[in-house]
Amino acid sequence: MQTRFGRRAGAFAAAASALALLAACGPSADETAEADASAGGEGITPDTLIIGAVPAEEATGLENSYEPVIEMLKDETGLDVEFQTATDYAAVIEGQRSGQIHIAQYGPFSYYIAKNTGSEITVAGAMVQEKDEPPGYVSYGVVPADSDIESIEDFAGKHLCFVDPNSASGYLYPLAGLLEAGIEEGDWDETFAGGHDASAIATAAGECEAGFAFDSMVDETLVDNGSIEEGDLRVVWESETITSSPITVYDGLDQELFDTVMAALQEKANQDYLVANGYCEEGDCDLTDERIWGWEAVPDDFYDALDVVCEATRAAQCSDS
Template identity: 45%
Template sequence: MYFRTKASALAVSVALLAMVTGCATTSDSAETPEAPEKLVFAQIPSESAQGIAEDNKAIIEVIERETGLEVEIQEATDYAAVIEGLRAGQVQIAGLGPFSYMVAKDGGAGVEALGALVDAPDEEPGYQSYGIVPAGSDITDLAGFEGKTVCFVDPTSTSGFLYPTAGMLELDIDPEADITPVFAGGHDASALSVADGTCDAGFAYDTMVTSELIDSGDLKEGDLEVVWESEIIAGSPYVASDKLPADLLAQLEDIFANELNVPALVESGVCASESDCGLPEDSAYGFIPVEDSLYDGVRAVCEITEAAACKV
């Protein structure tokens, strides 16, 4: 409801803006955007703001070196906050999920995809949503989620809400009426809430369950059981605001396409070795460019689910 209310307000604002700008002179409409004094990078936390900075350390170092601009980390509470920051011109770079990228792109927030992480340069970026239960649960499949308290991430999370919703609808489970939904706010929070019994079941992206929380010591191997896996989801893109000057936007696109991969990071001295590069999601290679059409699968799932957050 909140999203649809904001979307309606945005539609009115856009209509009014169109009326005003329609009277602008040609020189006004062609005015070149000013270069920002710094680049604000926003992302919802997987663990903490410190974790965001650490996960993106190599990325930030290269961007600051190449552009000469400071990169400021902004921790956001949810994807909607990141999207609104981009729309308002308060955020210049962001890490989004596939669903939130689609919402931002199709909803006129003004974003351009910079790239997505892969483990090999010839690989198509992608991952999965996992349906999870505590060890020893009597729930053995997605059908068993019916009637239970179920943790999601947030309403604009691809693997933490959209694809799980599609999976439940295929089993005639109404994600509003047939379960008690809980929005945990992050993939780690969703998984940990399942592990500690706050939720009977839940969803998180694959490596959060299989490695990230185990490597951090928050969970032990075997604390969670995977009882459902989604189809492959297009990889999460990093984006830039199209309100940036064209030359800066082109420079960022070049950085993500050519400099933010393990071989280039080692060659430039940002990483000491190929085995110790510290890229997000434990990527073994780094970023490759992505086309907007890669996210048409997300748009198709939106048509199936008719989720409120899809209505941009």
């Protein structure tokens, strides 16, 4: 049985409503055509660059967490830059495929889906939590502190909280872990909570018997913001290291603008540069709601590991891509 918390109404309906919102804020078809013509048919230069992202936790403050990057991109490109909070990854995928989102923050799996379903995008960089750390993180399987569940093998027959069907750490890697533990797909009830915070909070409250969320959401974010107390959740499973979430640029931009945005994200979208140049203050410059140091360029094959996980899980989302 599959249920969803009210925060998410369904991928396609959400994508449609989000695209309607983006269309209202983004360039019209005529404006896009004019921009394309002015660029000699080689790419567009929109009046406003649109950044799209899905909140890892409740959306309050998500735009503020990108504000230093937004201001830096305004200075680098000379264009207005607007941030749009999407309801789910399907909305971001459709928005960037249609050229209405020019810069998008994905999770690893949603990027994999986007790339393999026709989105013309390029990875500018992967999230780095701390300076000089390799880009990567893990998914946790968590249970309430007083649960008698001791390992992922005990998840069979239980009510589980996942995050989003297009989430690497909130669905794909947990699915791989369940199958590796010998649990047949469907031998659990599931809820897609809509966010890593919602999944962990629901599990702590006993609404799900076990759940999944990425590591720093459980270890730091929810404890720091008071959503849960330290010790409310017990970690009983960890995934292998997952490649960090990518930020991408729409390939349909004018080449000079594309190069400018790529360089800015790779070289200047980090705490060191942003603090040094007055976009934010030391100690108050955590970027995105995942509180990262910044992004760094990664090799072209960085996300190939997802092929292996898709092969192991044969998840419907993988085959759809």
